Amino acid sequence: MKHRYIPMTAQDQADMMKVIGISSIEELFQDIPASVRYPGVLPMSEALDEAALLKHMKELADKNADFERYTSFLGAGLYDHHVPVVINHVVSRSEFYTAYTPYQPEISQGELQAIFEFQSYICELTGMAVANASMYDGATALAEAGALASGATKRKQLIISRAVHPEARQIVRTTARGLNLDVVEVDYKNGATDLEKLEALVSDNTAAVIVQSPNFFGCIEDLRAIEPIIHGKKGLLVVSTNPITLGLLEAPGKLGADVVVGDAQPFGISASLGGPTCGFFAVAEPLMRRMPGRIVGQTKDIDGKRGFVLTLQAREQHIRREKATSNICSNQALLALCASVYLSTMGKTGIREVANLNVQKAHYAAGVFARQSGLTLAFDTPFFNEFVVKLPDGVNMDDIQTKLLDNGYIGGYDLGKAYPELEGHMLVAVTERRTKSEIDQFANRLEACL
Numbered sequence: 001m002k003h004r005y006i007p008m009t010a011q012d013q014a015d016m017m018k019v020i021g022i023s024s025i026e027e028l029f030q031d032i033p034a035s036v037r038y039p040g041v042l043p044m045s046e047a048l049d050e051a052a053l054l055k056h057m058k059e060l061a062d063k064n065a066d067f068e069r070y071t072s073f074l075g076a077g078l079y080d081h082h083v084p085v086v087i088n089h090v091v092s093r094s095e096f097y098t099a100y101t102p103y104q105p106e107i108s109q110g111e112l113q114a115i116f117e118f119q120s121y122i123c124e125l126t127g128m129a130v131a132n133a134s135m136y137d138g139a140t141a142l143a144e145a146g147a148l149a150s151g152a153t154k155r156k157q158l159i160i161s162r163a164v165h166p167e168a169r170q171i172v173r174t175t176a177r178g179l180n181l182d183v184v185e186v187d188y189k190n191g192a193t194d195l196e197k198l199e200a201l202v203s204d205n206t207a208a209v210i211v212q213s214p215n216f217f218g219c220i221e222d223l224r225a226i227e228p229i230i231h232g233k234k235g236l237l238v239v240s241t242n243p244i245t246l247g248l249l250e251a252p253g254k255l256g257a258d259v260v261v262g263d264a265q266p267f268g269i270s271a272s273l274g275g276p277t278c279g280f281f282a283v284a285e286p287l288m289r290r291m292p293g294r295i296v297g298q299t300k301d302i303d304g305k306r307g308f309v310l311t312l313q314a315r316e317q318h319i320r321r322e323k324a325t326s327n328i329c330s331n332q333a334l335l336a337l338c339a340s341v342y343l344s345t346m347g348k349t350g351i352r353e354v355a356n357l358n359v360q361k362a363h364y365a366a367g368v369f370a371r372q373s374g375l376t377l378a379f380d381t382p383f384f385n386e387f388v389v390k391l392p393d394g395v396n397m398d399d400i401q402t403k404l405l406d407n408g409y410i411g412g413y414d415l416g417k418a419y420p421e422l423e424g425h426m427l428v429a430v431t432e433r434r435t436k437s438e439i440d441q442f443a444n445r446l447e448a449c450l
Contacts, residue, residue, distance in 0.1 A: 064273055075427065116298060119131040129288070132280075135280065135292070139263075148287065149235070160211075198229055227255060259281075276332065278339060393424060400446070409445060
């Protein structure tokens, strides 16, 4: 056989063609007009043997600026956090690694319990009553939260802060378009949502106010002040949060949030050059039946033994399409397990320590940057582990990023890409993995690049 991983011989192919009455593979495509077919052979390299292919793929992989060879100060949604070794050991076990949707609880108790533990952790962290089995990522979870708010309130307007991650805002708009929802953006002031403008925009037609805290600029939103603005109009407060901040900050559920979503990537999930990640979705009890996806519930079997089952499945695969709350039809069980193992490993004290390290190191870094010539902090609103640095006017951010990369550093996010008014501003992330030496050297190198 030419391809030892594909169990089909030339004789197998000839036999199949004989059965369906053709003499060549080309005849399978005879209904496609010749004018739209690609003539000849696609411009691709020749097939490689296994050794050559592995060498070629390694050469391609080595072009990536990964976190092991470069010191990263890039955040903006994906972070270079420590991933305990035990996580990969557990999730690589075949019973988890190859598991699929646990439709049959009698043979899926391990998978169901793992999901149940994830839900329990999320509820405890967010201060909410119920959490689902996970979402694709934090951005799609936020979009689903907007859809839930519209369905629950029978209103068509969503107000979202411009300090919410720009990609998440795009996904919210995409989802809203299909539901005929009106998305209104409220501006920021000093790095956080402008509360005066927010209050002026909220009306009796507002289904939800959507904020992110810490927001895209790393600033902490005043949820206590936002909550009465929307609840006074009987709308919902949707909060997107970085879960690792909840080791120190008050849970959004304790501050009046109706829906809390976010991305569990900081909990032991590798950035993996961009994903996949794992979203979480938690709500107050009155909204439980409107949640997308699925919930794993705890029950007892006929003998009174503890067991787990899928319950409240409001997705369109399980109930009539017009009654479904969402077309989200799966969950990130393996990555949710990563988060659960991380939380189990770290414990309450560990999560608090990691959060505190992020805060302390980020604030140390901000102080270092503030002392560098040509660099200033853009906002003075309290922040967690990300902050915005203003570079001198007229600098070329692409050139600076290239110079930093040449010196072994992955620079912060160029905010001018998403916020024209913040051209020449860099969003810098500092996690527990960064050392004092790395921070000092990065600040010096950035100053030298100006």
